[in-house]
Amino acid sequence: MTPAGRRLPPRLGQGWLVAPPAAYLFALLIFPIVLIGLYSVFLRTNLTGVVAVFSFQDWGRFFPASWGELPWRTSSPFWNTFVRSMGVTVVIALATTALAYPLAYFLAFGTRRRRSLLLLVVLAPFFTSFLLRVLAWQVMLRANGVFNSALWELHLRPHGEPVSWLINTWFSVGLVLAYAWVPFVALPIFVSMERIDRRLLEAAHDLGAGRLTAFRKVTFPLSLPGVVAGFVFVLIPTTGEFVTPQLVGGPGTYMFGQAIQDLFVGTASDWNYGAVLAVWLTVVVGLLMALSGRALTMDPRR
Amino acid sequence: MSSATEPLGRAGRASLGGYYALLVVFLYAPLVVIVAFSFDDSTIAALPFSGFTTRWYRAALHDPTLLDAVRLSALIAATNAVAATALGVLASLGLSARRVLLRPAVTALLVLPLVVPAVVVGVGLLILLDEVGSGPSAGALAAGHVVITVPYTVLIILPRLRTLEASLTEAARDLGANQVVAFWAITRPLMTPAIVSSLIVGFTLSFDEYAIASFLIPPGERTFPIFIYEGSKVPQQRPELLAVASLVIALSLLLVVAAEVGRGRYERRQVAAGAG
Numbered sequence: 049m050t051p052a053g054r055r056l057p058p059r060l061g062q063g064w065l066v067a068p069p070a071a072y073l074f075a076l077l078i079f080p081i082v083l084i085g086l087y088s089v090f091l092r093t094n095l096t097g098v099v100a101v102f103s104f105q106d107w108g109r110f111f112p113a114s115w116g117e118l119p120w121r122t123s124s125p126f127w128n129t130f131v132r133s134m135g136v137t138v139v140i141a142l143a144t145t146a147l148a149y150p151l152a153y154f155l156a157f158g159t160r161r162r163r164s165l166l167l168l169v170v171l172a173p174f175f176t177s178f179l180l181r182v183l184a185w186q187v188m189l190r191a192n193g194v195f196n197s198a199l200w201e202l203h204l205r206p207h208g209e210p211v212s213w214l215i216n217t218w219f220s221v222g223l224v225l226a227y228a229w230v231p232f233v234a235l236p237i238f239v240s241m242e243r244i245d246r247r248l249l250e251a252a253h254d255l256g257a258g259r260l261t262a263f264r265k266v267t268f269p270l271s272l273p274g275v276v277a278g279f280v281f282v283l284i285p286t287t288g289e290f291v292t293p294q295l296v297g298g299p300g301t302y303m304f305g306q307a308i309q310d311l312f313v314g315t316a317s318d319w320n321y322g323a324v325l326a327v328w329l330t331v332v333v334g335l336l337m338a339l340s341g342r343a344l345t346m347d348p349r350r
Numbered sequence: 351m352s353s354a355t356e357p358l359g360r361a362g363r364a365s366l367g368g369y370y371a372l373l374v375v376f377l378y379a380p381l382v383v384i385v386a387f388s389f390d391d392s393t394i395a396a397l398p399f400s401g402f403t404t405r406w407y408r409a410a411l412h413d414p415t416l417l418d419a420v421r422l423s424a425l426i427a428a429t430n431a432v433a434a435t436a437l438g439v440l441a442s443l444g445l446s447a448r449r450v451l452l453r454p455a456v457t458a459l460l461v462l463p464l465v466v467p468a469v470v471v472g473v474g475l476l477i478l479l480d481e482v483g484s485g486p487s488a489g490a491l492a493a494g495h496v497v498i499t500v501p502y503t504v505l506i507i508l509p510r511l512r513t514l515e516a517s518l519t520e521a522a523r524d525l526g527a528n529q530v531v532a533f534w535a536i537t538r539p540l541m542t543p544a545i546v547s548s549l550i551v552g553f554t555l556s557f558d559e560y561a562i563a564s565f566l567i568p569p570g571e572r573t574f575p576i577f578i579y580e581g582s583k584v585p586q587q588r589p590e591l592l593a594v595a596s597l598v599i600a601l602s603l604l605l606v607v608a609a610e611v612g613r614g615r616y617e618r619r620q621v622a623a624g625a626g
Binding site: 062063064065066067068069070072073074076077078079080081083084087092094147150151153154155157158166168169170172173175176177178179180181183184185186187188192193194196197198200201227230231249259262263267284285287288290291294295305308309312313319322323326329330333337 | 356357358359362363366367369370373374376377378379380381383384387394395396397398437438440441443444445447448449450451456459460462463465466467468469470471472473474475476477478480481493494496497500504529554557558560561564565575578579582588591592595598599602603605606610
């Protein structure tokens, strides 16, 4: 309720106008996710001549019956794929955040007048097609691609002998994903650094702190919300990624998103089992969001 | 502020400046490589250069499969831009109302597509299509693109709407305009910049979208990203792809610069108008 005497802010729109967009997303996002859930417990199926009856059988196939010596060497191949690609995703997100931090720091504290231009320069490639940039890396990293042929031309390697780990490896998948995300991750870190009250740094100096101490005690803790946001920005889309490993990865870099895609549109399709993997991915992403939401709302001063 | 309190010393600034330069090289190297080899007279993109040619551009511009793919993508992207922007305008107008039923839940729903993995969106729509008894189609793909575009249009349009002087609309109502007239005469023109950005974002998002398209495109049809993906598996087709890629890169960088210049002009005009 508005206190008496204070004027209500005049309204620009009416609440019911959200109904069409909300209904649209409900029908084409929420409802399909519910359908995936029904598929995962075999209450629906696309198989003809099979009666759909509630069953946890596909979930039983996904969760390992016997745990091997390592969480990615169990009896369930798709579970192993999940653990492996989650691990790689976390490493990629950490590396990308580490690469983006100095960039954000430079933009926030090392520039003055040309800041928006310098920011635009690093963000501009992000506006060109993602697929084309992945293609460019494929052209560069291939066995007879730009890098290897350059090494041969410079007589740094015998002609015809490519560097074996350049493509179809976790290296190439990680490199391309980090490449794609660095500017995007730098953005929230930059914003959180810009928000820092410069008087805090002055106060730190007046109290005898050197630049390093001021960074450690003031700048770094206050930039953490941006760091967490940037880390999550990479983590969320990479957990379900399947385009990059398809283009620059190999048999050894099979990722969870690829597994889901193969189970739905691949040659040996199994929608009900694929639905289990899709539900699991949604649950994991939801948990990550909830965790990061808590980290983002934590007060860094405490 | 004395220089000793600056967070960066001279050496720090120089080394971070060097790091920035290295990152710029890293970010632009693939783009430069694409453009450079699109003019190379060899079917394999490798050093040394074999000579200058524009034949890959001619081949690309005369490739019916490519042109069909670009046409289909443009159609889907335009549909997506208009539909998602319309939904974005409705959602923003609704959310700027004083009272909205279940506001937190509705807001969460509107930005939810940002965090649901694309593969889950694609799988869900594929199952939905199967349930309603129709297979994949270009129309279904456009509908799927609208799902992932709506959060962007809301995030572009809603902040702009919030900065509008609500008193202007109120004045129009006081002068006898009904709600629709007030919207058309006052709110709409003031929202134009946000709507234009929203249309551009909606078009580019869809034009570049591969993940959902890989689930919803009917066999035998291709959008531009599907064409690129299929072409990347065929070595003979690569030089042509590089030529198309160069054109797309040039276009999108031009668009970014134009948008930035336009925004600068618009803001200066706003400031001038405010001062006058």
